[in-house]
Amino acid sequence: MNGHLSPERTAFHLKPARCAGSARQKLTDYVVQIAKDSLLPFDVVVMEMVQWPACIDGLDATRRPFASGQHLALANAHGETAKYWVQRLTDLTGQTDLEALTLLPFAGVLRDPFGLVGHGRRWCPVCLQDDLLAGAEIYERLIWSIRLVERCPIHDVPLTSECPNCQYRHCNETCRRSISGHCARCHYWLGASLSCYRRSLHCRRRNSSRQKWLANEFASLLDVPDTTLIKMSQENAVLMLESGIDRLAGGSAKRFASECGKSPSSLSEWRAGLVIPSIQTILDICEKFQIRLVDWLCANSDAWPVDPERRKHTHGYSPRRTAYLERDWSSIERKLRTVADSDRCTLSWKQTAENLGIDPSQLHAKFPELAGKISRKAREHRTRDSVNRREARRTVLLGKLKQIVRKMLVAGIDPTRRHVEAELTKHGIEYRWADYPLIAQARHEVDRAIPYISAPSRYSSSQRSSPGHMETKG
Ligand SMILES: [Zn+2]
Numbered sequence: 001m002n003g004h005l006s007p008e009r010t011a012f013h014l015k016p017a018r019c020a021g022s023a024r025q026k027l028t029d030y031v032v033q034i035a036k037d038s039l040l041p042f043d044v045v046v047m048e049m050v051q052w053p054a055c056i057d058g059l060d061a062t063r064r065p066f067a068s069g070q071h072l073a074l075a076n077a078h079g080e081t082a083k084y085w086v087q088r089l090t091d092l093t094g095q096t097d098l099e100a101l102t103l104l105p106f107a108g109v110l111r112d113p114f115g116l117v118g119h120g121r122r123w124c125p126v127c128l129q130d131d132l133l134a135g136a137e138i139y140e141r142l143i144w145s146i147r148l149v150e151r152c153p154i155h156d157v158p159l160t161s162e163c164p165n166c167q168y169r170h171c172n173e174t175c176r177r178s179i180s181g182h183c184a185r186c187h188y189w190l191g192a193s194l195s196c197y198r199r200s201l202h203c204r205r206r207n208s209s210r211q212k213w214l215a216n217e218f219a220s221l222l223d224v225p226d227t228t229l230i231k232m233s234q235e236n237a238v239l240m241l242e243s244g245i246d247r248l249a250g251g252s253a254k255r256f257a258s259e260c261g262k263s264p265s266s267l268s269e270w271r272a273g274l275v276i277p278s279i280q281t282i283l284d285i286c287e288k289f290q291i292r293l294v295d296w297l298c299a300n301s302d303a304w305p306v307d308p309e310r311r312k313h314t315h316g317y318s319p320r321r322t323a324y325l326e327r328d329w330s331s332i333e334r335k336l337r338t339v340a341d342s343d344r345c346t347l348s349w350k351q352t353a354e355n356l357g358i359d360p361s362q363l364h365a366k367f368p369e370l371a372g373k374i375s376r377k378a379r380e381h382r383t384r385d386s387v388n389r390r391e392a393r394r395t396v397l398l399g400k401l402k403q404i405v406r407k408m409l410v411a412g413i414d415p416t417r418r419h420v421e422a423e424l425t426k427h428g429i430e431y432r433w434a435d436y437p438l439i440a441q442a443r444h445e446v447d448r449a450i451p452y453i454s455a456p457s458r459y460s461s462s463q464r465s466s467p468g469h470m471e472t473k474g
């Protein structure tokens, strides 16, 4: 009786293969799985159900998902595209935890979704093989999408994007006929055992310690429980910098910047919240001081290394540090405000801070706005001052030059630059090449004042300017 019935339809695998921890599935792979289970090509699902691009303001509605140059991996990141895909897929599937398949839960601490996920599709063949051998669901991991992760944190082998069968490089996150764990072009199985895969890598050995470290840091970031995740924020980066300045450099931002290998101006921009340090910068500092990324993002100030050498160094500064903690900040703020509002604000920020007996960088971190105002006023004052001084010097020098030129002309000596220079040196007057136009100006002005000394005498050599010659001009 059952012979003529159509076979039972494959059940939809609406639950993601894994939606927590470092081995969580990526959102694009989840859509690949839905497509496969519903016996639809992946591109049909994307074009008809999810749509591309996200239909929100600011995105060009004419772009097609599989046209060249599209960045489909953004669906796995933490920007607007990822938000749109999650929302659309939540409506389609009724699954409420799909955000976890993207980097959206980490949006508060990660920046630059474009830079964070790579364009291409990458995988660890050993992880895929393990899934197959364990009879588990075959799926692709979110961590493989992160551009900075180049190795598998579990197997410590490099991720690959090349099919072992047809050598096709998967330069795009997905393609029209994607199938999890299989080549997009020849559909060959992409998994391999650890020994097989290692053998195929023999000629591509590279220094892997940094890559290994990065892979582990991102894996532990994806592993953090929700209770820790809510403690992470971008403001923590500033707290962490402050505690680093305090612990490593005894409160000196300049020394801390040089220890980190970063410029003091970048550091001050991060501290003032004008610029948020990129994840790459944070990782650089973390690696340098062997701080866990998670500790940094949670602002765990105890993560800074306690080096006996450094502690000794820091100890010398401790009285100031204690003072820093016990200061009457409201009265200091009042004083700073008076300085900033006064018209006679001429001291630089450094001098102002030193007058108050506080490290300039610490004070800057406390009152960035006032610091900006005072620095600006001091700068304006300095500029005014230097213009006035330059003007005064010019006037004095011009007077001297006119004197010299007049004397020379009267004595019948041609006031060439060389002669005037020699005269200036004799009088011990300092001059530089920028003053040369003044010599010409002095000659011009003297010429106008005493026109009776005619031009020919000045162009004759000093030998020819005899007294008789002078008489003819008189
Ligand atoms: Zn692996």
Ligand SMILES: [Zn+2]
Binding pocket: 163, 164, 165, 166, 167, 168, 183, 184, 185, 186, 187, 188
């Ligand atoms: Zn292939």
